[in-house]
Amino acid sequence: MSIVVKNLTHIYDQGGPFEAKALDGVSFEAHEPAIIGLMGHTGCGKSTLVQHLNALLLPTAGSVVVCGIDTRTDKSRLRELRHRVGMVFQYPEYQLFEETVARDIAFGLRDSGLSEEEKKKRVRAAMEEVALDYDTYAEKSPFDLSGGQKRRAAIAGVLVMEPEILVMDEPAAGLDPRGKEEIDDIIRRYHEKHGATVLIVTHNMDEAAALCSRILVMENGTIAADGSPRQVFSDAERVKAVGLDVPYAARTAAALISRGVPVRPDVLTVEELAAEILRIKEERRA
Amino acid sequence: MRSTFGQYIPGASVLHRMDPRVKIVLTVLYVVAVFLTGSLIGYAALTAFVLTAIFLSRVGFGTVMRALKPLLFIIIFTTVINLFFNSTGNTVLSWWIIRITDAGIINALRISYRLTLLITGTALLTLTTNTVDLTDALERLLRPMKLIRFPVHELAMMMTIALRFIPTLMEETDRIMKAQKARGADFETGGALKRAKAMVPLLIPLFVSAFRIASDLALAMEARCYHGGEGRTRMKTLRLGRLDLWAGMAFCVVAAAVVCDQCGLFAFADNAVRGLIFPGGAL
Numbered sequence: 001m002s003i004v005v006k007n008l009t010h011i012y013d014q015g016g017p018f019e020a021k022a023l024d025g026v027s028f029e030a031h032e033p034a035i036i037g038l039m040g041h042t043g044c045g046k047s048t049l050v051q052h053l054n055a056l057l058l059p060t061a062g063s064v065v066v067c068g069i070d071t072r073t074d075k076s077r078l079r080e081l082r083h084r085v086g087m088v089f090q091y092p093e094y095q096l097f098e099e100t101v102a103r104d105i106a107f108g109l110r111d112s113g114l115s116e117e118e119k120k121k122r123v124r125a126a127m128e129e130v131a132l133d134y135d136t137y138a139e140k141s142p143f144d145l146s147g148g149q150k151r152r153a154a155i156a157g158v159l160v161m162e163p164e165i166l167v168m169d170e171p172a173a174g175l176d177p178r179g180k181e182e183i184d185d186i187i188r189r190y191h192e193k194h195g196a197t198v199l200i201v202t203h204n205m206d207e208a209a210a211l212c213s214r215i216l217v218m219e220n221g222t223i224a225a226d227g228s229p230r231q232v233f234s235d236a237e238r239v240k241a242v243g244l245d246v247p248y249a250a251r252t253a254a255a256l257i258s259r260g261v262p263v264r265p266d267v268l269t270v271e272e273l274a275a276e277i278l279r280i281k282e283e284r285r286a
Numbered sequence: 287m288r289s290t291f292g293q294y295i296p297g298a299s300v301l302h303r304m305d306p307r308v309k310i311v312l313t314v315l316y317v318v319a320v321f322l323t324g325s326l327i328g329y330a331a332l333t334a335f336v337l338t339a340i341f342l343s344r345v346g347f348g349t350v351m352r353a354l355k356p357l358l359f360i361i362i363f364t365t366v367i368n369l370f371f372n373s374t375g376n377t378v379l380s381w382w383i384i385r386i387t388d389a390g391i392i393n394a395l396r397i398s399y400r401l402t403l404l405i406t407g408t409a410l411l412t413l414t415t416n417t418v419d420l421t422d423a424l425e426r427l428l429r430p431m432k433l434i435r436f437p438v439h440e441l442a443m444m445m446t447i448a449l450r451f452i453p454t455l456m457e458e459t460d461r462i463m464k465a466q467k468a469r470g471a472d473f474e475t476g477g478a479l480k481r482a483k484a485m486v487p488l489l490i491p492l493f494v495s496a497f498r499i500a501s502d503l504a505l506a507m508e509a510r511c512y513h514g515g516e517g518r519t520r521m522k523t524l525r526l527g528r529l530d531l532w533a534g535m536a537f538c539v540v541a542a543a544v545v546c547d548q549c550g551l552f553a554f555a556d557n558a559v560r561g562l563i564f565p566g567g568a569l
């Protein structure tokens with residue numbers, strides 16, 4: 001389980017009238033299981049980058065080696081790669097097609113050589129992971145589910161393959177706060193249970209700060225910052241320069257500091273901020 | 287590299303700025319001229335016309351040439367047919383059952399060149415005119431048909447919508463295909479039956495998307511009070527300008543050359559050139 005991206009450049013429609021350089025010399029590595037956030041302004045190349053990880057796109061220059069498979073040279077192992085790297089696209093609910101939810105989820109297993117019993121078990125487990133009740137929904141048509149349920153069914157269709165690396169492109173786009181939290185829970189659960197690396201594309205600073213142990217920030221097809229959320233968000237000016245912002249709690253902390261309340265400047269989550277405020281309150285009382 | 291046939295390449299060249307109605311009319315006349323002419327002078331005039339247009343369009347020579355790609359097979363096919371299956375004229379080369387005659391060569395060259403002129407000329411229309419302008423112009427040009435109760439506006443609207451959503455559906459296809467590939471779908475290998483079956487996970491979501499997009503669009507149009515063509519005014523009214531006059535005049539010169547040529551006015555020049563290529567030829 002490792003990702004090694006070296007000097008990756010990707011040019012769409014090379015030589016054509018709509019030539020566009022989407023990635024320009026991107027390099028990063030990930031070896032230990034972690035939840036990694038990929039952030040950046042619209043059009044900076046996030047979706048392009050993640051599609052290289054399971055060879056849906058191939059490098060124009062540079063190399064991508066995932067789980068020891070070089071996407072450019074190991075053509076015969078691409079199927080294996082696509083099972084080891086699960087990819088959840090933006091609005092995955094639009095890929096549902098089967099007659100029942102269970103059959104749709106099992107789509108990724110059809111050439112796996114597993115027995116029917118085995119497959120059923122996996123589907124049940126995947127549905128459990130996304131908090132869809134098997135007995136209620138397995139035999140329903142996927143088109144009869146609500147939007148949020150469809151989204152979770154589609155995610156289950158990827159989790160069912162038990163990928164070592166899970167890539168999610170804005171999995172929470174268009175969901176309500178509760179739906180977003182549920183997606184975060186799915187990610188955390190999957191990461192812990194399977195020791196998987198999860199790469200998640202998100203525009204939500206608060207989500208990234210609370211969920212990820214590492215954040216990659218992209219700007220115009222390059223990596224602009226790479227580090228822990230605390231490192232990345234410590235430089236508010238720089239974060240703003242690439243079209244992002246710091247988490248809500250960090251902004252509140254900055255506002256408190258400017259009004260003379262000595263909270264720690266590097267808080268990231270609302271919980272940390274609350275603890276800081278309580279600490280100061282205690283100190284003042286003492 | 288993808289073909290550019292039927293694609294629109296944004297720009298601000300004189301060709302882009304011309305009235306789309308004039309462009310359509312000139313393209314139609316140009317096609318007629320290409321079919322009418324059969325002589326070198328005519329081809330030379332049309333070549334000069336289309337080369338000037340390509341130059342003025344600023345989309346690049348290579349881009350226009352790439353429009354030929356999907357039709358290359360047809361061009362080669364007709365050329366070969368004409369080359370080998372022509373029994374008139376003097377034999378130039380004979381081998382086994384194949385007999386190539388000078389008339390065959392001339393015919394093959396003529397057909398392939400005619401197709402090339404045809405495709406580059408018409409490709410130029412779509413390369414420099416966006417689909418909205420194109421259908422708008424078509425609606426105007428076909429307006430007289432309303433007299434015989436032909437639904438011109440409705441047809442133009444349907445065309446606009448269809449053309450507008452081709453790229454959207456292509457994107458959607460690409461997206462769904464990638465998503466299913468990520469789940470291990472395989473669209474490329476296997477026999478015809480296996481491949482047809484592999485299309486199901488692609489086609490169903492695509493149809494669902496198409497219907498969703500269509501119903502969203504219908505709702506959006508109704509919300510903006512669309513009620514058909516009756517009493518509808520336009521944001522962009524088409525107006526003939528000086529550019530269109532110039533283009534029309536340029537084409538008149540070319541057309542005059544083609545017509546004069548067809549009437550045999552340039553026969554001496556034509557014969558002279560042919561004489562140079564095939565001394566003593568029967569043509």
Ligand SMILES: Nc1ncnc2c1ncn2[C@@H]1O[C@H](COP(=O)(O)OP(=O)(O)OP(=O)(O)O)[C@@H](O)[C@H]1O
Binds near residue numbers: 041043046048
């Ligand atoms: N199929 C394509 N053909 C040509 N250019 C493309 C294509 N897909 C993306 N691009 C271009 O590549 C660049 C990067 O696009 P990408 O989709 O990777 O951005 P993104 O970071 O995912 O943006 P968003 O946050 O909006 O999803 C953009 O400038 C885009 O216009």
Ligand SMILES: [Mg+2]
Binds near residue numbers: 169
């Ligand atoms: Mg994206």
